[in-house]
Amino acid sequence: MSNQQPQVNGTDLPSKSTAYYRVNFTGQAGEYFKIWIVNIALSIVTLGIYSAWAKVRTQQYFHTNTLINGTGFQYHGQPLNILKGRIIAVVLFVLYSFAVNSVPIIALPVMLIFVIALPWIVIRALAFNARMTSFRGIRFNFEASYGEAFQIVLLWPLLIIVTFGLIIPLIKHKYYEFVINHSxxxxxxxxxxxxxSEMFIIYLIAMAIAAGISTAMMIIGMVFALFAGLASAADESSALMIWLASSGASIVIVLYLALYLLMWAFIKTKTTNLIFNNLTLDEHRFYADLNFSQMAIIQFTNTLAIIFSLGLAYPWAAIRMTRYQACCIQVIVSDNLDNIIAGEIKKVGALGDEAAGIFDVELAI
Structure with a gap:
């Protein structure tokens, strides 16, 4: 990966000395495979109870192996707190199911209560995830009002139906703006x-990709249907028709998979670049240069590996994708990183641990 200085959107960088730190991920597939397989086995044996510990182990591994200037992030989530949140979610779901089946008339009021509570649940979940993460002793944070979350979680999504999905880029923009500006x-x-406008351009190009592949799928389907019809009219063997039908179906399935993976890779690449290239932390900036074709190749080969290994290649695929995305991100500090961290620690003082303790239960959503 090139270490050349990026061209950053926005105004000129501050006059202070500027330092560029490329994010590095040092996780290894073999190490993560051991964690992953043990997590699955113990979660099954304990009927899901160990899943809380499994999440903490996974998060700690990925956080500590994501480095900026040689220092990794820390994850402070506690398994018991996560387990409490999941138990609460399961109990509420069971009570809801029992109540609805026993007294159907209360189904609508209960669902309405859940809908009203959803923005608050989202705020709690985002706050928990942020406050359980730190870098060099500085905790991250998330704070937002119920009204703001209500618009993002419930109000804007209602417009998807009436706009036939055309408003999705605007909703994505609003969501990123909401999460980042309150972090x-x-x-x-x-x-x-x-x-x-930049978000709309990304989705318009993605729609063009989808339209092109969909058209190819239709043409291939029609061609194979035509040959199958000709074979039938010529009293050809049924084996030929079966082969034509199966071949056409197989090609359509492969193209559908390619369509999904290409759209995912394109949207993921472009939105990640858009977000980081327009992200600031005070006078410090970020830069991302993910490449669409590289992301598509990694995602496609990862998917094939997972399919043909019956899922056992998942840890290798996860490490591979994480390593690529991390190395494409730079942190542009308008000073020395050590000075920034030292100054932030002084400002935070003793508030960090207390604030983190407010949201000590992860709510499952």
Whole structure:
């Protein structure tokens, strides 16, 4: 990966000395496979109870192996707190199912209560995930009002139906803006300055990709149907018709998989670049240069490996994708990183641990 200085959107960088730190991920497939397989086995044996410990082990591994200037992130989530949240979610689901089946008339009121509570649940979940993460002793944070979450979680998505999905880029823009602008590292807030038009362009190109592959799928299907019809009219053997039908179906399935993977890779690549290239932390900036074709190749080969290994290649695929995405991200610090961290620690003082303890239960959503 090139270490050349990126061209960053926005105004000129501050006059202070600028330091560029490329993010590095040092996780290894073999190490993660051991964690992953043990997590699955113990979660099955304990009927899901160990899944809380499994999540903590996984998060700790990925956090500590994601490095900036040689220092990894830390994950502070506690398994018992995560387990409490999951138990609460399961109990509420069981009570809801029992109540609805026993007294159907209460189904609508109960569902309405859940819908009303959903923005609050989202805030709690985002706050928990942020406050359980730290870098060099500085905890991240997330704070937002119920009204703001209500718009993002419930109000804007309602427009998807009436706009036939055309409003999805706007919703994605609003969501990233909501999450980033209410997040902070210690006392310093993140800011997102991306344009709505840029998000619309990403989705318009993705739709063009989908339209092209869909057209190819239709043409191939029609061609094989035509040959099958000609074979039938000529009283050819049924084996030939079966072969034509199965071949056509196989090609359509492969093209459908390619369509999904290409759209995912394109949207993931472009939105990640858009977000990081318009992300700031005070006067410090970020830069991402993910490549669409590289992402598509990694995702396609990862998917094939997982399919043909019956899932056993998942750890290798996860490590491979994470390593590529991490190495394509730079942190652009308008000063020395050590000075920034030291100053932030002084501002935060003793508030960090207390704030993190407020949201000590992860709510499952």
């Amino acid at each position: 902070s590292m210690g006392t310093t807030s993140f800011r997102y300055n991306g344009k709505i």
